[in-house]
Amino acid sequence: MRQAKLWRYAIPMESGVLLRDRRLTQREGLLLQLQEAGRQGWGEIAPLPGFSRETLAQAQQACLAWIAGWLAGQAPAESALPSAAFGISCACAELEGTLPTESRWQSAPLCHGDPDALLLQLQAIPCAKMKVGLYEAARDGMQVSLLLEALPDLQLRLDANRSWTPEKARQFAGWLSSSQRARIAFIEEPCRTPEESLRFAAESGLRLAWDESLRAPGFRLRAQPGVAAAVIKPTLTGSLRRVSQLIDEARRLGLQAVISSALESSLGLTQLARLAHWLTPRSTPGLDTLSLMRQQLVRRWPGCDLPLQEQAQWTRIY
Numbered sequence: 001m002r003q004a005k006l007w008r009y010a011i012p013m014e015s016g017v018l019l020r021d022r023r024l025t026q027r028e029g030l031l032l033q034l035q036e037a038g039r040q041g042w043g044e045i046a047p048l049p050g051f052s053r054e055t056l057a058q059a060q061q062a063c064l065a066w067i068a069g070w071l072a073g074q075a076p077a078e079s080a081l082p083s084a085a086f087g088i089s090c091a092c093a094e095l096e097g098t099l100p101t102e103s104r105w106q107s108a109p110l111c112h113g114d115p116d117a118l119l120l121q122l123q124a125i126p127c128a129k130m131k132v133g134l135y136e137a138a139r140d141g142m143q144v145s146l147l148l149e150a151l152p153d154l155q156l157r158l159d160a161n162r163s164w165t166p167e168k169a170r171q172f173a174g175w176l177s178s179s180q181r182a183r184i185a186f187i188e189e190p191c192r193t194p195e196e197s198l199r200f201a202a203e204s205g206l207r208l209a210w211d212e213s214l215r216a217p218g219f220r221l222r223a224q225p226g227v228a229a230a231v232i233k234p235t236l237t238g239s240l241r242r243v244s245q246l247i248d249e250a251r252r253l254g255l256q257a258v259i260s261s262a263l264e265s266s267l268g269l270t271q272l273a274r275l276a277h278w279l280t281p282r283s284t285p286g287l288d289t290l291s292l293m294r295q296q297l298v299r300r301w302p303g304c305d306l307p308l309q310e311q312a313q314w315t316r317i318y
Contacts, residue, residue, distance in 0.1 A: 008031075008060070009030070009313070011293050013025055013293055014293065019050045029045055042271075043090040045063055045087035045088070054084070066079060082237055101274065103276075104277035108286050109288045111128050126153065128157070129159065132144070133164060137168040137169065138175065141175025145175045148176075157286070162189045162212060164190050169204070173204040181205050185229075189209075198227075207227070230247075231258045232258065234262075234272065243275070263289050263292065266306075273285065297309050
């Protein structure tokens with residue numbers, strides 16, 4: 001007999017978390033639990049404000065419609081809403097035993113906080129990630145240059161979220177020596193359009209990674225000069241099937257595929273770690289976002305001492 005439960009959760013965030021000029025005080029989403037024949041599977045459905053095209057209310061309605069069909073014995077089609085499609089497919093994969101349990105716990109750490117503490121944290125780390133584009137481009141360039149100078153063995157992944165005009169991007173690159181530019185694994189979407197980003201890559205010698213463009217209508221992933229990687233955020237992409245297709249497509253083109261978080265809870269992050277171990281075993285994922293939250297959810301991330309949120313704090317939807 002099939003059973004399904006759906007809850008809504010809210011996790012308080014650390015102060016200062018900005019998403020496209022909006023401050024995020026709590027992370028909200030849905031938890032789906034499926035049960036059948038003594039087995040169970042969990043999924044997290046959490047549209048990311050400012051990045052997902054669907055709202056949480058829309059994702060909830062899509063989940064309820066899917067649950068109704070599944071409980072009736074059907075095999076409902078994948079949702080057209082990426083967050084719903086991903087969370088539901090994770091719950092189904094756990095239920096069916098098709099999502100491997102082995103995990104890739106190593107993640108590229110996210111650089112933030114006190115500079116002195118950051119230097120200590122990154123001493124033995126080969127690759128880290130830094131957000132740029134939140135402040136002045138010159139300030140970002142100076143910080144990246146100083147970090148690379150202080151840690152000569154470090155490689156950086158940068159994420160600009162389409163923040164810069166071409167002139168701002170040039171100001172940033174002007175702070176970096178040619179040897180420092182070579183130690184930047186890639187920069188995600190530095191400019192406001194793919195065309196501007198490609199021109200910037202050609203001018204600066206910095207390698208690009210596509211992120212937002214992967215989800216843009218009409219965008220086609222291609223092998224292009226200066227493009228090194230595809231950063232895939234499953235919550236913003238769709239089902240496990242769609243994520244796997246995109247990873248295969250990137251590999252065929254000679255691009256690195258990187259699984260990255262969209263501020264999921266510890267439940268979603270542990271599933272992304274399993275997904276990374278399964279589908280991108282040679283690529284370090286970008287999953288270091290749990291430090292931005294004040295609680296964990298359902299499952300703990302190894303080594304994290306944040307408290308586990310109690311089920312009594314969830315709101316039952318179904």
